[in-house]
Amino acid sequence: MKTIKSVAVLMSLAFALSAAAQTTTTTSTPVRERLRDTNEQIREERDLIRERAETLREDAEERAKELRESAREAAKKLTEEAKERFKEQREEAKARIEAEREEFKTRFEEKREEAKRELEERKTELKEKLARVRDEKKRKIVENLNEKINELNGGLTEHYSNVLEKLEKILDNVASRADKAEAHGLNVSAVRGAITAAETAIASARNAVEAQVGKVYSFDVPTTSTSTATSTDPNLKLAVGVARQALHNDLVAVREKVKAAREAVRNAAVTLAQIPRVDDLDVDDDDDEDDEDTTSTTTSTE
DSSP: OHHHHHHHHHHHHHHHHHHHHHHHHHHHHHHHHHHHHHHHHHHHHHHHHHHHHHHHHHHHHHHHHHHHHHHHHHHHHHHHHHHHHHHHHHHHHHHHHHHHHHHHHHHHHHHHHHHHHHHHHHHHHHHHHHTTOOOHHHHHHHHHHHHHHHHHHHHHHHHHHHHHHHHHHHHHHHHHHHHHHHHTTOOOHHHHHHHHHHHHHHHHHHHHHHHHHTOOOOOOOOTTOOTTOOTTOHHHHHHHHHHHHHHHHHHHHHHHHHHHHHHHHHHHHHHHHTSTTGGGOOOOOGGGGGOOOHHHHGGGOO
16 A cells, blocks of 8 residues: 555656656747847847947048048138238338338438538638648648548448348348248247338438438638648647548447347347248248348348
């Protein structure tokens, strides 16, 4: 009886285990399918994201390319406008400088001719005063000295005029290069200020030269000189000394003005050279061949 019960119990357990196994198999199959479906969905979404990212990247590259092209075209247009402004500025500067130079030359020549006429009158007066001196040799010496100091004045004032013309040309080259730098978008405010200061110094020196060329120097020979007076007469020597010293003082004053102009031009050239890459800049212009090392050129105008 016990044996029969044992067999029954064993059969019940076997049936239960079999049913459990079937249940486990049945429930595990849908889980694996869901996992496969989930993985497939993840792969599809990943591919979709990758495609969208690629599309966005391509769109961004295309947009960036369009922006670069637009910026390049705008810069090209701006450069062309800057070149036109540069050419206009150079033409205006040329015309202005040439006009000022010609006006100065005209006034300079007029002053010199006036001085020559006045000198001839002074010569006549001097001869009348020197007629009291019996020694003809002494009279000639004084007359020659009077002639020479006025020739010296004329020669040096013409020299200073030429120096200023050279300085003006150098400064024009500095201004031209500054215009080129500005056309390339560089800051040229400092060099503009230096150029203006140099222009003022040149104008001041020219005024001094113009005034100097119109001066006439003569010996104020005392009319009290007797017939026995000679070139060693203290009064006569004093008259000669006074005239020569007056000429010396006037010429020194003019020379200092010219020196100041030269220094101002040199400063403008040095200020220009401090602009980064200024020597590498270029703008299509006929003046390019005239540009030179302005800093070294200013030292040759003494």
